Amino acid sequence: MITDFQDWARSRQVRIETSLQTLLPPANVAPERLHDAMRYTVLGGGKRVRPLLAFAAGELSNADEERVTIAAAAVELIHAYSLVHDDLPCMDDDVLRRGKPACHVAYDEATALLAGDSLQSLAFQLLGEYRLADTPQMQLEMVKRLAQAAGSRGMAGGQAVDLASVGESLTLPELEFMHIHKTGALIRAAVILGARCGGSLNESQSTGLDHFAKCIGLAFQVVDDVLDAEATPATLGKTAGKDAENNKPTYVSILGAGRARELAEELRCDAYQSLEVFGTMAGRLRQVTDFIIRREF
C-alpha cells in the first residue's frame, strides 16, 4: 500500500510538473526575465501537496484527471505566488526557499513582486481558459472559490494577521484563526476544486469534504510548525527556526512540540471521520492525509 501510494504520488507530481512547464509562459518570450523568474519560482521544487490533494479529491467525484491537472496547477500557481511575496524583505525577509535562493535574491525585488502578481493572474487565466467542470456555471464557482481562498478573507488575510502577530502572544484560537486563513484556505480550495472537476456531490458528501478540507489545512500547519522547530536548513530546504527567531507564535511555542504532534494526530482522526461518507472512494485521500500529517520534511 505504501509503495503503491509512493508510485501514485510520484506519477502525479511528474504530471503536475510537466503540465506547469507547458502552462507557464516560455522563458524565451518577452518579457524574458519576468517569465524566467516565474518559471524559477514554480518549477522543480516543492512537494506539490495541494495538487496531490486535488487529484485524490477528484477521485471522489470520478473527475477527469486532465481537468484536475489544470485546476491543481491553478492552485499551485497561487501557492507559488504567495511564497515569492512572503519571502520579500518587507514581509518575512527570507533568502532561502526550497533549497534555492529566494526569487528576489536570484533576480531582484521588483521582478519577484511582478512574478508573484503574474502568477496570480495566470492561475485565474487557466480557470477561464480550459474546460474544467461539467458546466460553465460550476466552473465560475471554481473561479469564485479560488479567489476567495486567495484574497483578504483567505490566504492574504492570514498573512496580514501573521505579520501583525510578530512579537505578540496569541491565544490558541487566535493562532488557529490565522492559520485557517493563511494556509488552510488554499488547501481547502485544492480539495474542493479537485472534487468539482467531476460529478456533483450530495449534501452530506459536500459537508464531509469541506470538514475534511478544514482539518487537513490546519493539520498541515501544525506539522509545519513542528518541522520548522525541529529541522535544519538541509532537511527543510528553507531557513529553519525562523519562527522562533522572529518571535512568531507557533503551535510549538504555544503547545510545545509533543502536544502539537498530538494535535496533528487528532486532526488526522477527525479528517478520516469526515471522509466516511465516501467509503472506499476516499482511499487515496486518506493516504494523502497520512502523507501530509506524518511527513518528516
Next chain:
Amino acid sequence: MITDFQDWARSRQVRIETSLQTLLPPANVAPERLHDAMRYTVLGGGKRVRPLLAFAAGELSNADEERVTIAAAAVELIHAYSLVHDDLPCMDDDVLRRGKPACHVAYDEATALLAGDSLQSLAFQLLGEYRLADTPQMQLEMVKRLAQAAGSRGMAGGQAVDLASVGESLTLPELEFMHIHKTGALIRAAVILGARCGGSLNESQSTGLDHFAKCIGLAFQVVDDVLDAEATPATLGKTAGKDAENNKPTYVSILGAGRARELAEELRCDAYQSLEVFGTMAGRLRQVTDFIIRREF
C-alpha cells in the same frame, strides 16, 4: 452635448464609487488594517477612466448597467492593485498618489503588498460571483480576458519592461510595445468586458472594437506622458516630472511634446474610424474618447 457628457460621466463615477464601497470588504471586518488599506487605495480618487470606457462600450451591445458596473469594478480593482504595487520602493518608489500619501506610506510596505494582492483576487472573485454575461461560457471568457490583460503578457509584463528601460534609450516601437502592455492591455479589457456584458457583436464589430481599444489604450499613455512632462504635483495629484527624473523614456522624451500631442490626435482619429461600424450606438464611446485624449489633468 458636453454638459450631457459631464452629467453622464459624473453619474457613472458615482455609480462605480458606490458599488466599489459595497464590493470591498468592510473596514471593521478582520483583518481590519488590510481591509482599510484596500479601501484607502480604491475609494475616493481617480477619474475612473476604465469604468467610463466599460459603460460606454456596454452601450454598443445594449448591456445591462448593473452587469457593467460589476465588470467595471473588477477592472478598476486590477488597476488599483497595480498602482499600489507600482508605487512600492522596489518599483517606482513614489510617495504620492491621487493627491494622497501612497498606500505603503499611509500604512506600511507589507500591508500595501498584501492589499494589492487581495485587490487582484477580489477582481476575479467578482467575475466568478455575479452574473455578468448572457451565458456562463461568455463570462468565463471575461475571466480569461481580464487575467490575460493583467498578467505577464499584459499589464505586469509591461511594467517589467518599463522598469528594465530606466536609463535605456528606447526606440519608438519599443516604447509602444511597452505601453501597449503596461497601460493598453487593461484599457482594452475594460472596453471588451463592458461590451461582453450585453449581446454578441458580429465579426466586423468585434474587430472594430478591438482596434478602437488598442488606439485608446495607446492614446491614453501618450497624453499621460505629455501631462507628466508639463504638470505640477498640484494639478497631477501624483509626483510630476518623475519620468524625466528617473531618466525614463517617454513619448515626450522621444518625440517632443508637440509631436506627442499630434500623435494623440492621430490616434483619436483612428479610434473614431474604427467605431464607424457601430454608427450612432458609439456616440458615448466617442465622447469618452475625447474626454481621455483632450483631458488636461
